[in-house]
Amino acid sequence: MSTPTLEKHSKSLDDLEGDQGHLIKVTFRIRRFNPEVSADATWQDFQMEMDPKERVLDALHKIKWELDGTLTFRRSCAHGICGSDAMRINGKNRLACKTLIKDINPDKPITVEAIKGLTVLKDLVVDMEPFFQAYRDVMPFLITTGNEPTRERRQSAEDRERFDDTTKCILCAACTSSCPVFWNDGQYFGPAAIVNAHRFIFDSRDEGGEQRLEILNDKDGVWRCRTTFNCTDACPRGIEVTKAIQEVKRALITRRF
Amino acid sequence: MKIHKYDTVIVGAGGAGMRAAIESTKRSRTAVLTKLYPTRSHTGAAQGGMAAALANVEEDNWEWHTFDTIKGGDYLVDQDAAEILAKEAIDSVLDLERMGLPFNRTPDGTIDQRRFGGHSRNHGEAPVRRSCYASDRTGHMILQTLYQNCVKEGVEFYNEFYVLDLLLQDVDGVKKAAGVVAYELATGEIHVFQAKAIIFASGGTGKFFKVTSNAHTLTGDGQAAAYRRGLPLEDMEFFQFHPTGIWRMGILLTEGARGEGGILRNKDGERFMEKYAPVMKDLASRDVVSRSIYTEIREGRGCGPDGDHVYLDLTHLPPEQLDAKLPDITEFARTYLGIEPYTDPIPIQPTAHYAMGGVPTNVEGEVLADNTTVVPGLYAAGEVACVSVHGANRLGTNSLLDINVFGRRAGIAAAEYAAKNDFVELPEDPASLVASQVESLRDSTGTERVTELRKALQECMDANVMVFRTEQTIKTAVETIGELRERYKNVSVQDKGKRFNTDLLEAIELGNLLDLAEVMAVSALARKESRGGHYREDYPNRDDVNFMRHTMAYRETDSSGKETIRLDYKPVVQTRYQPMERKY
Numbered sequence: 001m002s003t004p005t006l007e008k009h010s011k012s013l014d015d016l017e018g019d020q021g022h023l024i025k026v027t028f029r030i031r032r033f034n035p036e037v038s039a040d041a042t043w044q045d046f047q048m049e050m051d052p053k054e055r056v057l058d059a060l061h062k063i064k065w066e067l068d069g070t071l072t073f074r075r076s077c078a079h080g081i082c083g084s085d086a087m088r089i090n091g092k093n094r095l096a097c098k099t100l101i102k103d104i105n106p107d108k109p110i111t112v113e114a115i116k117g118l119t120v121l122k123d124l125v126v127d128m129e130p131f132f133q134a135y136r137d138v139m140p141f142l143i144t145t146g147n148e149p150t151r152e153r154r155q156s157a158e159d160r161e162r163f164d165d166t167t168k169c170i171l172c173a174a175c176t177s178s179c180p181v182f183w184n185d186g187q188y189f190g191p192a193a194i195v196n197a198h199r200f201i202f203d204s205r206d207e208g209g210e211q212r213l214e215i216l217n218d219k220d221g222v223w224r225c226r227t228t229f230n231c232t233d234a235c236p237r238g239i240e241v242t243k244a245i246q247e248v249k250r251a252l253i254t255r256r257f
Numbered sequence: 258m259k260i261h262k263y264d265t266v267i268v269g270a271g272g273a274g275m276r277a278a279i280e281s282t283k284r285s286r287t288a289v290l291t292k293l294y295p296t297r298s299h300t301g302a303a304q305g306g307m308a309a310a311l312a313n314v315e316e317d318n319w320e321w322h323t324f325d326t327i328k329g330g331d332y333l334v335d336q337d338a339a340e341i342l343a344k345e346a347i348d349s350v351l352d353l354e355r356m357g358l359p360f361n362r363t364p365d366g367t368i369d370q371r372r373f374g375g376h377s378r379n380h381g382e383a384p385v386r387r388s389c390y391a392s393d394r395t396g397h398m399i400l401q402t403l404y405q406n407c408v409k410e411g412v413e414f415y416n417e418f419y420v421l422d423l424l425l426q427d428v429d430g431v432k433k434a435a436g437v438v439a440y441e442l443a444t445g446e447i448h449v450f451q452a453k454a455i456i457f458a459s460g461g462t463g464k465f466f467k468v469t470s471n472a473h474t475l476t477g478d479g480q481a482a483a484y485r486r487g488l489p490l491e492d493m494e495f496f497q498f499h500p501t502g503i504w505r506m507g508i509l510l511t512e513g514a515r516g517e518g519g520i521l522r523n524k525d526g527e528r529f530m531e532k533y534a535p536v537m538k539d540l541a542s543r544d545v546v547s548r549s550i551y552t553e554i555r556e557g558r559g560c561g562p563d564g565d566h567v568y569l570d571l572t573h574l575p576p577e578q579l580d581a582k583l584p585d586i587t588e589f590a591r592t593y594l595g596i597e598p599y600t601d602p603i604p605i606q607p608t609a610h611y612a613m614g615g616v617p618t619n620v621e622g623e624v625l626a627d628n629t630t631v632v633p634g635l636y637a638a639g640e641v642a643c644v645s646v647h648g649a650n651r652l653g654t655n656s657l658l659d660i661n662v663f664g665r666r667a668g669i670a671a672a673e674y675a676a677k678n679d680f681v682e683l684p685e686d687p688a689s690l691v692a693s694q695v696e697s698l699r700d701s702t703g704t705e706r707v708t709e710l711r712k713a714l715q716e717c718m719d720a721n722v723m724v725f726r727t728e729q730t731i732k733t734a735v736e737t738i739g740e741l742r743e744r745y746k747n748v749s750v751q752d753k754g755k756r757f758n759t760d761l762l763e764a765i766e767l768g769n770l771l772d773l774a775e776v777m778a779v780s781a782l783a784r785k786e787s788r789g790g791h792y793r794e795d796y797p798n799r800d801d802v803n804f805m806r807h808t809m810a811y812r813e814t815d816s817s818g819k820e821t822i823r824l825d826y827k828p829v830v831q832t833r834y835q836p837m838e839r840k841y
């Protein structure tokens with residue numbers, strides 16, 4: 001079997017294991033809004049001591065649990081899989097649970113606000129319904145004709161690879177709510193819905209590609225994309241969102257997919 | 258208060274809930290209530306795969322899978338249920354593929370399979386490739402595929418509705434399901450859902466531990482609601498500690514990493530699992546591997562300055578293999594630990610992962626009010642339930658299987674029941690319990706804080722009822738939990754509003770965790786043996802004479818009004834496998 005690995009210790013592993021934890025002073029500047037209290041949104045600062053290796057989500061929990069129980073945000077898995085905690089952190093869409101304090105500049109106040117383009121309901125919580133409606137509108141399910149096979153449908157590893165990237169989507173809305181076209185026109189399907197259409201259009205087992213392409217050929221469809229790449233930058237799963245949108249556009253022209 | 262009427266109501270929109278919903282929506286008017294959004298459930302965090310003896314890549318059959326499941330569960334598994342699980346596994350996987358799930362493929366284009374802990378060829382001869390997988394995000398793909406098919410079927414969801422109470426009614430001396438009471442997060446409004454059939458699919462309860470792979474929202478709400486209404490909880494002392502959680506954080510790193518060839522090493526670089534499990538080595542069952550890791554740590558062979566972890570070594574695997582088969586977990590190591598798994602071993606420690614116990618059901622998903630009596634109209638599936646297919650220790654990849662097999666069964670059975678039966682009349686003032694609970698918490702001026710009590714509970718559980726237990730540690734836990742339950746009566750919240758009051762709901766969730774932690778500790782104290790995930794240092798051997806039986810815990814109130822837990826026991830169903838000593 002392979003040899004022991006202890007000689008391979010890198011500095012980053014030594015740093016990690018030797019780290020006794022040190023706290024730094026950080027200011028979180030959070031956009032607060034609660035229509036039960038006031039019709040206006042305000043910025044509120046929280047000064048606190050955090051370990052720079054902690055997540056922004058840890059800081060939000062610290063505020064909620066120790067300083068102000070009214071601070072409201074969504075979260076569940078806390079490691080970037082469930083898609084609950086997309087928010088604007090220092091002006092960029094990220095998941096609070098995948099963003100470490102050390103990876104954003106903690107020397108200046110860290111701003112946290114709700115994602116844009118969806119109605120804010122309270123603090124960092126937005127109305128997700130328009131987002132999920134756009135998703136449902138692209139028929140995000142396998143469409144086939146004929147009789148079900150007795151065993152699994154065959155698919156080559158290459159055909160499977162063709163749409164691998166877009167199967168990673170966790171529907172967090174980081175991409176859609178980073179899109180300037182979506183900010184100005186809430187009717188636009190938005191990147192996430194197109195990503196999920198892509199996932200099926202390019203699946204060799206699917207026979208609904210034409211239908212989905214027609215849906216996306218709409219005036220609020222794929223042609224609204226202006227390739228600003230905000231969505232690709234925002235995706236916490238590393239999906240090449242803009243590329244996927246371009247592939248859908250190309251498929252609309254060539255009708256090949 | 259609003260009243261809704263549905264034939265079938267499903268509580269929870271994870272894998273089990275949505276698998277049930279796909280079936281029940283076709284057959285009955287169904288509503289799914291979830292405290293999150295459908296794709297947010299923790300099914301999505303499952304990584305490594307779903308077991309089924311497809312035999313796509315090597316010889317395999319469902320009988321070997323049945324045996325492995327029973328042995329993995331240290332013979333506390335109900336063998337009739339395990340046989341159903343293993344037999345129906347094959348169609349379950351094929352169903353998901355036909356629904357669109359993008360499994361990894363073999364060169365022939367069939368579903369690829371890989372090795373996983375405890376799954377073996379011919380009754381323990383060698384590891385077998387039985388796990389059907391989609392990269393290291395199989396749970397994510399199952400959750401997405403099921404939600405996609407719910408969209409296709411037009412399943413009706415009530416998102417961010419917290420079910421806080423179960424309504425049972427006596428009808429001619431029979432306790433029947435009548436409905437559930439839910440709290441709407443957006444408005445604070447209370448809703449009563451009257452239903453002919455109810456399925457609980459509300460997930461696990463891992464958040465009573467500190468180091469856990471579980472989501473913040475896994476607070477045992479379904480188990481607690483059933484328990485408070487007098488239904489028993491089965492085998493709650495059996496909790497699984499997954500061997501490879503990220504050091505200190507508990508984030509799951511799939512067993513698939515070892516299935517792909519990853520190796521556990523101590524500070525001397527030794528592949529220590531060879532000592533503990535000569536045949537299966539790093540792929541022994543999870544309870545065995547977690548105990549081995551802690552033995553290494555206790556005997557001074559742990560890594561790092563404090564010797565409090567070991568390594569998961571993937572450095573000998575080609576980077577292309579890690580990129581193709583384990584992209585998510587290698588990314589977790591980079592993001593959260595700042596190390597490069599191509600070249601660095603990953604510091605890990607066992608992490609609280611899965612409740613083998615829960616609300617007792619039969620193989621049709623019907624909930625039991627005692628050892629044999631069914632509660633008509635009430636069903637449970639997934640981690641909230643105890644069928645029991647996992648016994649004292651669940652095998653990896655058997656939970657994604659469980660939610661599909663028994664989610665489907667419960668969905669069909671509930672809808673068929675709803676078609677044949679009428680609504681049970683709601684009790685007078687059906688929302689009274691929830692209304693008073695919500696109001697008293699919102700109005701409380703008590704001095705206790707949720708965060709302090711929750712932290713104390715989690716630290717107590719990690720210290721006393723984790724991988725190693727003794728009479729003394731469990732007694733400490735029972736005592737501490739009792740004190741925390743007293744202090745909880747004086748808890749208050751800061752957010753007094755109605756709109757998205759997550760402060761209030763965290764307080765309610767803490768109440769559920771405290772109730773269930775107490776059941777777990779009391780059940781563990783009474784089980785004076787070691788079996789699967791329950792290891793007693795003072796009773797290190799399995800005792801089939803006295804403890805080959807399921808624990809059934811009931812909440813009771815004595816004549817002075819004091820709450821107590823009554824323990825009873827239920828026989829294990831044994832069909833063709835006689836208990837043997839468990840070796841890997």
